[in-house]
Amino acid sequence: MSRTLFTLFDRKQLAPMQHAPSGPPGPTPSAGTGPRGTTPRERARGAMIDDVITVARRQLGEVGAAGLSVRSVTRELGISPSAVYRYFASRDHILTALLVEGYSRLGAAVTDADDALPPDRVTTRWHRVWHSTRDWAVANPHEYALLYGTPVIGYAAPPETVEPATRVVVRLAEILFHAARRGLLTERLDLSDPAPTAGLRADAEALMATIRELGVAVPDDLDPADPLRVVNAWSELFGAISFELFGHYVRSITRHAEHLDTLAAASARQVGLPEQD
Amino acid sequence: MSRTLFTLFDRKQLAPMQHAPSGPPGPTPSAGTGPRGTTPRERARGAMIDDVITVARRQLGEVGAAGLSVRSVTRELGISPSAVYRYFASRDHILTALLVEGYSRLGAAVTDADDALPPDRVTTRWHRVWHSTRDWAVANPHEYALLYGTPVIGYAAPPETVEPATRVVVRLAEILFHAARRGLLTERLDLSDPAPTAGLRADAEALMATIRELGVAVPDDLDPADPLRVVNAWSELFGAISFELFGHYVRSITRHAEHLDTLAAASARQVGLPEQD
C-alpha cells in the first residue's frame, strides 16, 4: 500500500487487434488521435475513435467520470456495446483518452489566455494563468474532477499524460524565468528559509532538468529555490480550485474569484514578481 | 450546472422503516451511532449499523470508494444483500456514514497530536497539525480520497458532516488565536495587501461567526484578515497532500515530508507565528 495506491485494476495492453495476436508491439496505429492515417480504413478508424471520445466527453460533462457508461456512449453512437472494444481495450482506456484530452484542453485554455498578453507584463500574466485555470475548471467541473480529483485510472498514468499535465506549471515557470531574464524580479519575501534541505534541492535540480527537457529556456543565475516556489504556487492554485469545486469552501469563502485574486497576488509576491507591470 | 455540481442522484429519505410508511417524520432512531438505545432491539440495531460501517470502512481502505460494493459488504457480514437496506437507504448513505466517520477520525488524529504539546508552543503545534494531517492521509489514502477527492455523494453533504469536516481548520485557527492572546505573534509578512476586498472581509466576518458558534474563543483585537490567512493555510495544506496522494508530484517533489515542512514554515510565517518557540 505504499507506491501504487489506488491500483484497482491490473494493467492491460491498449489495443485489442483481434486477429493480430502477437507480432511486433511496435507503433500501435489504433489508439491516439495522431496523424490521421492515409488509407480509408485508418481514416475511418480515427474518425470512430474521435466520435467515441467526443460523445464520451459530452457525457462526462453531464454525469461525471463515475457515471460515465460505455453502453450509454455506444447507444448514442448507434453501435453495439461490444463494437467499442475494437477501439478501446476497456472503459478505463476511454477515461485515459479523456484524461489526456482534458489536460490538453486545460493547457490550451491557459496558454492561449497568457499568449494574448505582452510577455513582459509578468505579474498580469501570472494572475491570468491563475484565473484562466479556475475559469476552465468552473466551466468544466467534471472534467476538472477527472484530472485533479480522485484518480480513477487503475494503472499508473500512461506516459502520454505527463507532458500535457505539466503545461500549467510549466507556464508559471516560464513567466518567472522570463521575468528573471528581463531583470523584473524584486527581492523575494524570504519565506523559504531556512534554505531548502539537500533533498529538496535535489528535487529542485531534477525538476529543472525536466523543465529544460521540455524546451523551456532556464536562466543560468536562477535562485535554486525558484523551481520549488513555482511548484508551491502550482499546488496552492489547484488546492484552492479543488476546495471550491469540491465544496470545502461552503461555510467560509463565497467570493471565489476575489479570493483567488488575493492568493495569486500573494504567490506573485512570494516568487518575486513586481507589484504592478 | 452552477450550484449543485456533481448531483448525480436525487436526494432521498434516510431510513427505510418499511411498515411505518408515513407517520410523523420526527426523530429517526435508525441511523447514526448516537447514544446506544436501551432496548435490546435498539442495541442490536446499533450493533448491526456499526458492523456494516466497520466492514465497509475496511473494504474502502482496500478498494476505494468507487470499488466499494454493498454486496461484498453483506457477503463478509454473512447477510443477504437486501438486509442492509433495513439500516441504510442506499449505498450512498453508507458512504455518507464513512464520510462522517472519516472526518472524525482525521480530526481526532490531528487534535490528539496537537493536544500532546504544550499550548504555548504555537509554531511547533502548527507544524504538528500539518504533519499529522499528512500522516493520516498517507496512512489512509482511500479514506482521504473519499473526504477530499472527487465528491461521490449525490445530494449535498448532509448537515452532520460539516462540524467534523471543520476540525482541522478550526484547530489551525485556535493555534493562531491562542498565539494572539498570549502576545506571541510577530509582525506578519504582508502578503495580503492590498487589503482584502469588502466581499472577502464579509466572508471573513461570517467565518468568524461560524467559528465562534463552534465554541472557539476569538480575541477581540484580531486582524480581520487572519481568518482568511487561516483558510489559505488550510487549503494550501490539503492542496499539497492531494497533489502528493493523487500523483501530481510524481515528476517534481519526492521528499514529501521535507516539502510539507517548508510549506508549513512558510505559512506559519505568513500568519505571524514566531520562528521558534
Added chain:
DNA sequence: TCCATTCTGTGAACAGTGTTCTCTGTTGCG
C-alpha cells in the same frame, strides 16, 4: 398469557453495468 404490531432477514427478481466470445459480413491488398 395471548395477540396484534413492528421489526428483521431472505430470496427472487429487475434493470443496469463492463466485458468476452462467436459469428457474419465487408473491406483492402497482393
Added chain:
DNA sequence: CGCAACAGAGAACACTGTTCACAGAATGGA
C-alpha cells in the same frame, strides 16, 4: 479473384444496486 484482416452485431456471463413479497422473530399492551 481470393485470402487475410478488420468491423460490427448479438448473445452471454458475471457482476452491480435496489425493490418487493414473504416468512419468522421480537416486542409491548390487553
